[in-house]
Amino acid sequence: MKPNRWEDHYARLARDENWLARSVYKLEEIDKRFKLVHKDDRILDMGCFPGSWSQYGLRRVGPKGEVVGIDLTQPDQSLSSNFRFIQADVLTLDIKWLVEEVALRDVVISDLAPQTTGIRSVDTSRSMSLARRAAEIAYAVLKERGHFICKVFEGEDLNHFRAETSTHFRRTKLFRPTATRKGSREIYLVGLEFAK
Numbered sequence: 517m518k519p520n521r522w523e524d525h526y527a528r529l530a531r532d533e534n535w536l537a538r539s540v541y542k543l544e545e546i547d548k549r550f551k552l553v554h555k556d557d558r559i560l561d562m563g564c565f566p567g568s569w570s571q572y573g574l575r576r577v578g579p580k581g582e583v584v585g586i587d588l589t590q591p592d593q594s595l596s597s598n599f600r601f602i603q604a605d606v607l608t609l610d611i612k613w614l615v616e617e618v619a620l621r622d623v624v625i626s627d628l629a630p631q632t633t634g635i636r637s638v639d640t641s642r643s644m645s646l647a648r649r650a651a652e653i654a655y656a657v658l659k660e661r662g663h664f665i666c667k668v669f670e671g672e673d674l675n676h677f678r679a680e681t682s683t684h685f686r687r688t689k690l691f692r693p694t695a696t697r698k699g700s701r702e703i704y705l706v707g708l709e710f711a712k
């Protein structure tokens with residue numbers, strides 16, 4: 517198979533710039549566009565492995581901010597003293613427990629993605645379950661006027677998901693970063709200014 521030109525470009529750039537994954541450029545583009553992450557912020561990063569979004573968050577929030585990452589898999593390197601990792605399945609995680617551990621968050625980011633099967637309807641439905649769960653967790657831990665970024669695969673439920681989330685945020689946007697792989701159906705829902 518012919519390699520994807522953009523994949524090569526971003527993968528090479530990530531290696532050169534010491535990021536743990538090429539997906540960092542998607543978060544960077546979303547953040548630059550919507551101005552979501554600020555110095556001293558407290559971030560929750562769901563689906564954080566291998567860790568590039570958490571790395572990016574840590575750089576943006578600085579030493580007084582904090583990033584908590586959740587994933588099934590532990591990142592290889594300890595990222596920073598103001599990074600905390602929780603090894604868990606978000607689908608079964610006790611949200612009440614999480615609120616006690618990490619609330620309140622300025623920004624919740626979710627790059628959660630299922631193991632893909634290649635069967636479009638199955639992958640889309642699994643991605644939507646993760647996105648809905650990420651939103652449920654975001655509503656529990658976000659500060660008033662906090663922000664939410666959530667990956668989801670495009671499918672028939674996307675408009676419904678956006679309509680659900682838009683009742684919790686002042687504005688919602690759907691955004692497809694340039695670094696998204698060609699042919700990928702992923703898109704990011706951005707929720708701006710959480711209204712409790």
Ligand SMILES: C[S@@+](CC[C@H](N)C(=O)[O-])C[C@H]1O[C@@H](n2cnc3c(N)ncnc32)[C@H](O)[C@@H]1O
Nearest residue numbers: 563565566567568569587588605606627628629
């Ligand atoms: C695309 S990767 C995230 C990449 C990450 N944002 C980065 O930049 O390094 C998606 C992650 O979602 C995690 N994931 C999928 N389902 C999960 C679940 N139910 N609970 C926790 N993590 C899950 C996977 O383990 C995987 O590491």
